[in-house]
Amino acid sequence: MPGNPTRRSILTMSNPALLDTIRYVETPEGITLKLRVAGPMARALAWGMDSLIRYGALWGLSMGLVLLGWAGLGVWLITLFLIEWFYPVVFEIYADGATPGKKALGLQVVLANGAPVDWPAALIRNLLRAVDFLPAFYGFGVAALLISRDFQRLGDLAAGTLVIYRDPPVKTLALPPGPALPPPLPLSAAEQQWLIDFAERGSALNPERQEELAALLADCTSGLRGVAAVERLRAHARWLVGEHS
Amino acid sequence: MRLDAVAAELRPRNPWEATDLGAAMLRRWSGSVYRAWFALALPLFVLLHLLCWGHWWLVPWLLWWLKPLLDRPPLYILGHALFGDAPDRRRFWRELPGLLRHRALAALTWRRFDPARSFHLPVAQLEGLAGKVRRQRLRDLGQPGRGPAVWLTVICVHLEIGLNLALLILAWMLIPDFVDLEWHELLDDTEPWGQLWLNGVSFCGMSLVEPLYVAAGFALYLNRRTWLEAWDLELGFRRLAARLAQTRPTMVVVGLALGVALWIGQPSVGFATDAASDGDPAMEMVKTRCEQWRTRVAELAKSTDPVQQALAETLRDPDLRACIVEERWRWRDRPEPPAAEKPVADGALARGFAIGVEYALWFALGLLAAVTAWRLWQQPVTLRGRRPRRAIAKPALTLGRNDPTAPPAADLGEVAWRLWTAGQPREAVRALYQGSLAGLATRHGVPVSPSATEEDCLRLTAARLNDAELLEFFRRLTRVWQATAYAHRPPDETGARALCAEWPRHFAAPVESST
Numbered sequence: 001m002p003g004n005p006t007r008r009s010i011l012t013m014s015n016p017a018l019l020d021t022i023r024y025v026e027t028p029e030g031i032t033l034k035l036r037v038a039g040p041m042a043r044a045l046a047w048g049m050d051s052l053i054r055y056g057a058l059w060g061l062s063m064g065l066v067l068l069g070w071a072g073l074g075v076w077l078i079t080l081f082l083i084e085w086f087y088p089v090v091f092e093i094y095a096d097g098a099t100p101g102k103k104a105l106g107l108q109v110v111l112a113n114g115a116p117v118d119w120p121a122a123l124i125r126n127l128l129r130a131v132d133f134l135p136a137f138y139g140f141g142v143a144a145l146l147i148s149r150d151f152q153r154l155g156d157l158a159a160g161t162l163v164i165y166r167d168p169p170v171k172t173l174a175l176p177p178g179p180a181l182p183p184p185l186p187l188s189a190a191e192q193q194w195l196i197d198f199a200e201r202g203s204a205l206n207p208e209r210q211e212e213l214a215a216l217l218a219d220c221t222s223g224l225r226g227v228a229a230v231e232r233l234r235a236h237a238r239w240l241v242g243e244h245s
Numbered sequence: 246m247r248l249d250a251v252a253a254e255l256r257p258r259n260p261w262e263a264t265d266l267g268a269a270m271l272r273r274w275s276g277s278v279y280r281a282w283f284a285l286a287l288p289l290f291v292l293l294h295l296l297c298w299g300h301w302w303l304v305p306w307l308l309w310w311l312k313p314l315l316d317r318p319p320l321y322i323l324g325h326a327l328f329g330d331a332p333d334r335r336r337f338w339r340e341l342p343g344l345l346r347h348r349a350l351a352a353l354t355w356r357r358f359d360p361a362r363s364f365h366l367p368v369a370q371l372e373g374l375a376g377k378v379r380r381q382r383l384r385d386l387g388q389p390g391r392g393p394a395v396w397l398t399v400i401c402v403h404l405e406i407g408l409n410l411a412l413l414i415l416a417w418m419l420i421p422d423f424v425d426l427e428w429h430e431l432l433d434d435t436e437p438w439g440q441l442w443l444n445g446v447s448f449c450g451m452s453l454v455e456p457l458y459v460a461a462g463f464a465l466y467l468n469r470r471t472w473l474e475a476w477d478l479e480l481g482f483r484r485l486a487a488r489l490a491q492t493r494p495t496m497v498v499v500g501l502a503l504g505v506a507l508w509i510g511q512p513s514v515g516f517a518t519d520a521a522s523d524g525d526p527a528m529e530m531v532k533t534r535c536e537q538w539r540t541r542v543a544e545l546a547k548s549t550d551p552v553q554q555a556l557a558e559t560l561r562d563p564d565l566r567a568c569i570v571e572e573r574w575r576w577r578d579r580p581e582p583p584a585a586e587k588p589v590a591d592g593a594l595a596r597g598f599a600i601g602v603e604y605a606l607w608f609a610l611g612l613l614a615a616v617t618a619w620r621l622w623q624q625p626v627t628l629r630g631r632r633p634r635r636a637i638a639k640p641a642l643t644l645g646r647n648d649p650t651a652p653p654a655a656d657l658g659e660v661a662w663r664l665w666t667a668g669q670p671r672e673a674v675r676a677l678y679q680g681s682l683a684g685l686a687t688r689h690g691v692p693v694s695p696s697a698t699e700e701d702c703l704r705l706t707a708a709r710l711n712d713a714e715l716l717e718f719f720r721r722l723t724r725v726w727q728a729t730a731y732a733h734r735p736p737d738e739t740g741a742r743a744l745c746a747e748w749p750r751h752f753a754a755p756v757e758s759s760t
Contacts, residue, residue, distance in 0.1 A: 019253035019273055021265040039265030041461060044400050105261065135418055139411030142404065146268060146457070165262060185489070186709065188692045194481035201257075205475055213475060216482040219489040 023150050023162065025114045033114050036165045039151045040142060042105050043163055049101030054083055085126070092122045098166070108166040121159040128155035175199050178231070180238035184220060192240050199237035202230070248479060250329035255476045258468050260393035267464030271457055274326045278456050281318035281337065289315070290448055294441070301440040305447045312455065313352040313362065317344050317370055319456045323463055324371045348375050363462020364394030390469040394462060401458040409450035492690035652687040653680035655753045662745040670735035677748055678726040681719060684752030699723050715751045
């Protein structure tokens with residue numbers, strides 16, 4: 001399920017008033033999914049890569065077909081037509097909603113409710129590329145992408161599709177080994193997640209910053225200072241992920 | 246910079262997601278950002294035309310060269326708006342000269358060709374760093390941020406060129422047929438008016454893309470700092486610390502209770518098994534369970550309390566019985582029953598039947614074709630044979646437990662009593678119950694998750710608070726709420742009045758008296 005980059009649970013709902021690039025989809029079971037919609041830059045790069053692949057393939061084909069004369073030209077034109085219109089459709093249906101360019105950037109096409117893209121949607125969104133391309137070089141497409149809330153171009157709006165970031169493989173950053181201690185008071189899901197993130201991402205922060213953050217939670221560390229406070233929070237995090245010593 | 250006033254979700258993102266946040270920021274504050282951009286760029290556009298009179302082809306190049314200065318007002322607006330400090334017009338104009346003067350020469354000369362310009366701009370402009378300190382800071386921000394920033398520049402260059410061409414072609418498309426104009430005349434820069442037109446188009450393209458470039462670069466910078474300094478964790482820790490400061494007096498009690506809570510809440514287990522051999526441990530367990538069940542029902546039946554007897558009666562109902570033991574005899578090696586002799590069908594009869602079925606099938610096929618044809622005649626085929634999607638109204642969360650962090654109103658007891666007297670008993674009890682949940686979360690530090698059932702709430706409270714009186718009250722309230730909500734049996738007047746009167750003592754009173 002699409003979520004945040006690090007290990008994250010859907011329990012930690014973020015504040016909806018804050019500006020973010022997430023589309024919330026509520027399932028009939030009352031579970032809220034987070035779809036991280038992808039914006040102009042990533043999609044432009046993916047499109048560029050796909051263009052290189054398409055035209056590279058056509059160029060390679062023309063090298064071979066030129067030997068066949070007029071018949072070769074005919075075959076080449078038919079291939080051009082097919083690739084130009086159906087390259088994205090076929091990949092979106094048969095390769096998890098991602099053309100090679102999209103796959104390289106970790107993007108995926110899904111329906112607006114998060115379900116895999118189906119034939120009608122894939123056909124519509126890619127046939128309407130012609131409209132998005134108007135007046136030239138995706139002028140309307142880029143404008144629609146920037147204006148619409150979920151970065152949808154006109155084809156996406158018509159087909160009811162989104163381009164989202166597929167979840168990166170789950171990163172289970174190892175907690176540094178050490179003792180585990182229960183936190184001194186019950187914590188909500190979001191609060192537990194903050195403690196665990198603190199312990200997991202510790203290596204990316206410099207020691208002074210870690211101590212500064214730990215000092216914010218003086219109530220939780222029962223007045224410990226400096227490195228000891230950091231260590232105490234880590235011990236709580238270890239306990240929260242299930243290490244009990 | 247006030248981190249708690251930040252208006253965007255600062256979580257660690259991948260770089261492309263960060264640029265998306267930039268696009269979202271631009272969308273949110275597009276009015277003020279574009280105003281700030283045009284406040285500087287438009288006068289400059291006019292001024293350059295006046296200065297380069299007769300050499301108007303120079304203007305787009307000069308504007309392009311001055312981009313590092315033009316980028317500053319949009320970033321100024323974004324940087325302030327993000328932290329809840331949107332500047333008004335007067336302040337903007339007052340601070341603009343200083344903004345433009347800061348290291349202007351460096352920005353326009355040896356840093357003009359910095360490929361990650363928009364990513365580095367916040368360091369110089371918002372942190373006000375220069376020289377060696379700035380270089381050190383950029384090194385700290387590090388390589389992982391730089392690569393995407395360079396790609397961002399590449400994309401935006403292409404975007405700008407593409408948009409310029411798109412604008413030209415759009416203009417040509419919109420020129421009506423009776424105007425005698427060839428397409429190449431739109432690109433004619435030998436006449437001064439043609440040059441002015443081209444300058445205008447390139448100015449429009451630049452104005453559309455450049456704020457996006459600045460916003461995306463700023464978002465990359467924010468993301469890098471979020472990774473390096475864990476801004477999201479700082480915000481979270483601050484919120485947690487604020488909550489702890491509220492509930493501090495109860496903390497010791499809660500801490501003790503937590504240990505107990507871990508051992509409570511083992512749910513009873515139901516079994517279903519078809520194993521029948523004696524001595525099977527699973528079977529034994531089922532039997533024990535059944536035995537326990539029977540004794541419990543028998544005890545209930547013996548009680549003099551009519552409610553308990555009714556309960557026993559209900560539990561005896563076959564539909565509600567928890568387990569049934571059936572004991573049966575079975576052959577050990579029972580021989581297979583011999584297959585019955587199939588009667589040989591009469592040939593003629595079978596053939597006649599088959600022909601009948603065949604005619605029926607052909608008739609069905611014809612009917613199907615006719616119906617299909619009729620349907621097609623009646624309504625033309627649409628592109629997608631689907632009905633328009635209709636939005637389904639979502640039910641509001643009935644218990645309103647979605648915001649347990651807001652403390653309940655102090656006079657909730659009176660409010661509930663007024664509701665009761667106004668003939669809305671259900672609303673009254675609901676208000677009391679909801680208020681209790683909010684009170685539990687805020688006053689007593691018992692975080693109730695939105696998915697908890699009433700029994701979960703009770704169990705959690707019992708485990709975490711050792712206040713028998715409060716617990717008794719909460720249990721009573723829960724039962725009343727359940728009877729009202731699910732059985733439509735609201736409490737009588739004395740009961741309701743007692744609940745309303747007693748409620749503030751437990752959930753609205755200061756913490757000291759309750760623990």
